[in-house]
Amino acid sequence: MNHDAQSPNAGSLSPILLTPGPLTTSAATRQAMTRDWGSRDDAFIAMTRELRERLLGLAGGQTRHVSIPLQGSGTFIVEATVGTLIGPADKLLILINGAYGERMLSIVHRLNRRAEALRWPENQAIEADRVDRALRDDPDITHVALVHCETTTGLLNPLDAVATVVAGHGKALLVDAMSSFGALDIDLERTPITAVMASANKCLEGVPGLGFAVIEEQSLRAAKGINPSLCFDLYEQWQGFERNGQWRFTPPVQVVAALVTALRQLESEGGPAARRRRYQENFDVLSQGMEQLGFRLFLEKSVQAPIIATFFQPTSPWFRFPLFYQALAARGFLIYPGKLSQADTFRVGCIGAIGPDDFRRFLGVVDAIMTEQKETTP
Numbered sequence: 141m142n143h144d145a146q147s148p149n150a151g152s153l154s155p156i157l158l159t160p161g162p163l164t165t166s167a168a169t170r171q172a173m174t175r176d177w178g179s180r181d182d183a184f185i186a187m188t189r190e191l192r193e194r195l196l197g198l199a200g201g202q203t204r205h206v207s208i209p210l211q212g213s214g215t216f217i218v219e220a221t222v223g224t225l226i227g228p229a230d231k232l233l234i235l236i237n238g239a240y241g242e243r244m245l246s247i248v249h250r251l252n253r254r255a256e257a258l259r260w261p262e263n264q265a266i267e268a269d270r271v272d273r274a275l276r277d278d279p280d281i282t283h284v285a286l287v288h289c290e291t292t293t294g295l296l297n298p299l300d301a302v303a304t305v306v307a308g309h310g311k312a313l314l315v316d317a318m319s320s321f322g323a324l325d326i327d328l329e330r331t332p333i334t335a336v337m338a339s340a341n342k343c344l345e346g347v348p349g350l351g352f353a354v355i356e357e358q359s360l361r362a363a364k365g366i367n368p369s370l371c372f373d374l375y376e377q378w379q380g381f382e383r384n385g386q387w388r389f390t391p392p393v394q395v396v397a398a399l400v401t402a403l404r405q406l407e408s409e410g411g412p413a414a415r416r417r418r419y420q421e422n423f424d425v426l427s428q429g430m431e432q433l434g435f436r437l438f439l440e441k442s443v444q445a446p447i448i449a450t451f452f453q454p455t456s457p458w459f460r461f462p463l464f465y466q467a468l469a470a471r472g473f474l475i476y477p478g479k480l481s482q483a484d485t486f487r488v489g490c491i492g493a494i495g496p497d498d499f500r501r502f503l504g505v506v507d508a509i510m511t512e513q514k515e516t517t518p
C-alpha cells in the first residue's frame with residue numbers, strides 16, 4: 141500500500157494499479173465521488189458543459205468539432221462512433237497491429253458494415269505508404285481507422301503520417317486514442333481527423349464508466365439516422381446535449397464529477413505535455429530498472445510509447461509468472477498479465493496518478509521477489 145508523500149496518489153489505501161486502466165487515481169478525484177447529484181439539476185448541467193468544453197479543448201477541436209460523452213467503457217464509445225459514422229454505403233479500412241484494432245473489426249462485422257483490414261505484426265508500427273497503396277487500390281473505401289497507442293503492446297502508431305495520407309485521398313479518419321488522449325499529442329487544429337475516441341479512466345486519470353468522442357460537426361450532421369441503435373447513436377446523444385444541456389439517459393453522475401475534477405488537475409499539472417513528461421519519467425525509471433534486473437522489453441524503443449511497457453517473461457527455469465504476480469499483488473502492486481500471439485510477456489502500465497518514486501519502490505519489490513523465487517523454487 142502506498143504512503144509515499146512524494147507520490148501523486150499520496151495517502152491512498154488502494155493498491156497501485158500498473159495496468160492499462162482502470163488505474164490509480166488521485167485522492168481529489170476519488171473525493172469528488174462522495175456526493176450526490178441531480179442529473180437534471182443546473183449544477184450538474186453546468187458540470188456536463190465544463191466536461192464537454194474541457195474535452196474539446198484538450199483535442200484542439202474548438203473550431204470544427206463537438207464533444208460527445210457516452211455512458212460505458214471505452215469499447216462502448218468505439219462501437220457508438222463506428223455505428224454512427226459508418227453507413228450501409230460506406231466501407232471502413234482498419235489498420236491493425238494489436239488486439240484493439242481486431243476488436244474494432246469485430247464491431248464493424250457485428251454492425252453488418254463493410255470493412256477491410258490491413259495488418260502488421262504486433263511489434264511493428266503501421267506504415268503510411270501501405271495505407272496510401274490500399275486507398276489507391278480500393279476506391280470504395282470511405283473511412284480509415286487506427287489505434288493511436290496500441291495498448292496490447294504499448295506501441296505508438298504514426299498518427300500524423302497516416303492522417304496526411306488519408307486526408308490526401310479525401311477520406312475520413314477515425315482514431316482510437318483511448319490510451320493516449322490527455323498525454324500524447326493530438327491536435328485537431330493541425331491534424332485532419334474526423335473522430336477521436338477515448339475514455340475517462342486512462343491518461344485523463346478519471347474513474348471508469350464513461351467514454352467520449354470528439355467528432356467533426358459536419359460529419360456528425362451527415363450521420364443523422366445512420367445508427368440503428370438507440371443508446372449508441374452519437375448524433376442523438378449530441379442533439380440531446382445541444383437541446384437542453386442534459387444527458388438523454390441517466391448519466392454516471394459521480395463518474396462525471398470525478399472526471400471534471402481530474403481534468404482540472406490535468407490543467408494544473410501543465411496539460412498533456414507535462415503529463416507526458418511524467419509518464420516518460422515513469423517509463424524510463426521502470427524500463428532501466430527492469431533491464432538491470434535482467435528483464436527485456438518486447439518493443440524496440442523507436443516504436444515504444446511511454447504508456448505501458450511489455451516485458452518478456454524471464455526464461456529462467458525457476459521463474460513462475462502466477463507466483464510473481466501474486467507476490468507483487470500481496471505487496472500492493474497490480475500488473476497486467478499479457479499473452480501476445482508471439483511471446484510470453486507481461487505488461488506494466490506507466491499511466492495514472494503515479495510518479496517515478498512509485499516505480500522505484502516497485503523495482504525494489506520486484507528485485508526482492510525474484511531473489512526469493514530463485515532461492516525457493518525447486
Ligand SMILES: *Cc1c(COP(=O)(O)O)cnc(C)c1O
Binds near residue numbers: 213319
Ligand atoms: C482501453 C482501451 C479500449 C477500451 O477498452 P475498455 O475495456 O472497453 O475500456 C479501446 N482501445 C484501446 C486502445 C484501449 O487501450
